[in-house]
Amino acid sequence: MSKSSHSTHRDLKAALQQSAKRAGESSPSVRGSDWRLATVTAVATDGTLTADGITVRRMETYQAPAVGDVIAITQSSSGNWLGWGRTAGPAAPNGAWTTLPLLAGFTSPHAAGFGLAQYRVINAYGTARVEMKGTVGCNTALTAQTNATPALPAEARPSASRRLVLGRTYSATALGAVAAEMTSGGVLSVFGSTSPSTGFFSLDGIYYDI
Structure with a gap:
């Protein structure tokens, strides 16, 4: 039909x-x-x-x-x-705190009660930034420029070397600050001092833009 x-x-x-x-x-x-x-x-x-x-x-x-x-x-x-x-996940590749790798002669934390040296990559006002925290002890007191870390991963390396000012071993007669540098190759270099010699340095509050 x-x-x-x-x-x-x-x-x-x-x-x-x-x-x-x-x-x-x-x-x-x-x-x-x-x-x-x-x-x-x-x-x-x-x-x-x-x-x-x-x-x-x-x-x-x-x-x-x-x-x-x-x-x-x-x-x-x-x-x-x-x-x-x-979006957030259980193991985000960026933003999570990562233990800072150290070369021989350095330990972290430098003493009981202080934080482990760590870094993380975050976004700050549209720019990638590395934040750092914790303390690092020097097995031999530094009196000259010394590399403290191997090269960090590419995502944590700045486009140009960044000058940093770190807290360090201090005394009643000497300022507790030491110059440092994060190179474009991702290596943290510390400029040792003799007044007093640098026995440890702090990364608390330190950051640099990628």
């Missing part, structure tokens, strides 16, 4: 509505802006990255991106994609 004209028109209308719905769901100009979570699979040097097969441009606040980051991405009605930034 053949369908009636009314039934045929009804089926055609339903098919057209479903087709329009699918087209709207896949077209940002119809759907409007939207956001979703995605996993980073590649990071480029031009400010873009790939997440779940989609190329997105990072917001300035999303610093030190890494493959494996779970990020929030958003699409405009014109089809452009932006990466808002990393």
Whole structure:
């Protein structure tokens, strides 16, 4: 038995509505802006990255991106994609405190009751920054410039050497400060002193911009 004209028109209308719905769901100009979570699979040097097969441009606040980051991405009605930034996770690659590696001749903490020497990479006002804390003891008192760490990972290295002022061994007649330098190669170098000689130094409150 053949369908009636009314039934045929009804089926055609339903098919057209479903087709329009699918087209709207896949077209940002119809759907409007939207956001979703995605996993980073590649990071480029031009400010873009790939997440779940989609190329997105990072917001300035999303610093030190890494493959494996779970990020929030958003699409405009014109089809452009932006990466808002990393979402929190149980083992975020950046932002977590990491023990500062030390070369032979240095120990941390320098004495009981003081903090372990650590560093972390954070975002500060749209710029990647390294914060440090803890104390480091010198097995032999420093009286000259001495490297205290091996090279830190690339994400913790500044673009140029940064001069730092650290607290150090002090006495009633000498200031408790010593000059230091974080090189662009990621090595912390301490300039020892003879008044008094540097037996330990503090990293509490120290930071430098990448």
